[in-house]
Amino acid sequence: MEKIILASNSPRRKEILGKFNIHLRIEKSSVDEKVNEGDIPEQVAMALAFQKTLDVAERCDDGGIVIGADTIVVKDHHILGKPANYDEAFNTLKKLSGTYHHVITGVAIIKANTYKKVVFYEKTKVKIKDLSDDDICNYINTNEVWDKAGSYGIQGIGSALVESIEGDYFNVVGLPIARLSSILRKDFNIKLI
Numbered sequence: 001m002e003k004i005i006l007a008s009n010s011p012r013r014k015e016i017l018g019k020f021n022i023h024l025r026i027e028k029s030s031v032d033e034k035v036n037e038g039d040i041p042e043q044v045a046m047a048l049a050f051q052k053t054l055d056v057a058e059r060c061d062d063g064g065i066v067i068g069a070d071t072i073v074v075k076d077h078h079i080l081g082k083p084a085n086y087d088e089a090f091n092t093l094k095k096l097s098g099t100y101h102h103v104i105t106g107v108a109i110i111k112a113n114t115y116k117k118v119v120f121y122e123k124t125k126v127k128i129k130d131l132s133d134d135d136i137c138n139y140i141n142t143n144e145v146w147d148k149a150g151s152y153g154i155q156g157i158g159s160a161l162v163e164s165i166e167g168d169y170f171n172v173v174g175l176p177i178a179r180l181s182s183i184l185r186k187d188f189n190i191k192l193i
């Protein structure tokens, strides 16, 4: 089977894809994740995923299928990325408290050498419980928030903050594996299962 290169520094993406019986290599991408006010969230997630994937694909002289992703949280049309500091994490969690938001993960698949590509996104709706200021401070102090879009991790202590989700859980964690596996099979003739 053709080797798969995951263009990501994310331990979660590695864990999700690493479960399958495939020839997997990890290559870190070095893309500056810039977002501008007014950008369309779905397009941002797909564009960033594409940039990360292309950055790695251009280095893969020996071929392979390169996969990259980008996860953002969207609340009232505003994109909430990873928090830069305590105040940003606090304000983000305060905004998410007691309400619904969407988690969008853009995914790009590029066949190195031929540059055949597929880019898509998946969206999951999440409701966060009502959080007191104390709850928010206590959660930030777990230090789980820093490398997570929207300042929470559903797979960790943040699980206690999530009231409900509609859609793919793995999309929230950073890789919509069900959709990805269908596309790998259909468009790249790669079977994860």
Ligand SMILES: Cc1cn([C@H]2C[C@H](O)[C@@H](COP(=O)(O)OP(=O)(O)OP(=O)(O)O)O2)c(=O)[nH]c1=O
Binding pocket: 007, 008, 009, 010, 011, 012, 013, 029, 033, 052, 069, 070, 071, 072, 073, 082, 103, 147, 148, 149, 150, 152, 153, 154, 155, 158, 172, 173, 174
């Ligand atoms: C909302 C949410 C996000 N996240 C993570 C998924 C992503 O890894 C991260 C958003 O950052 P990304 O920029 O998508 O990814 P990354 O910087 O971790 O890795 P790379 O760019 O190298 O692929 O937030 C969770 O782990 N759990 C959650 O519940």
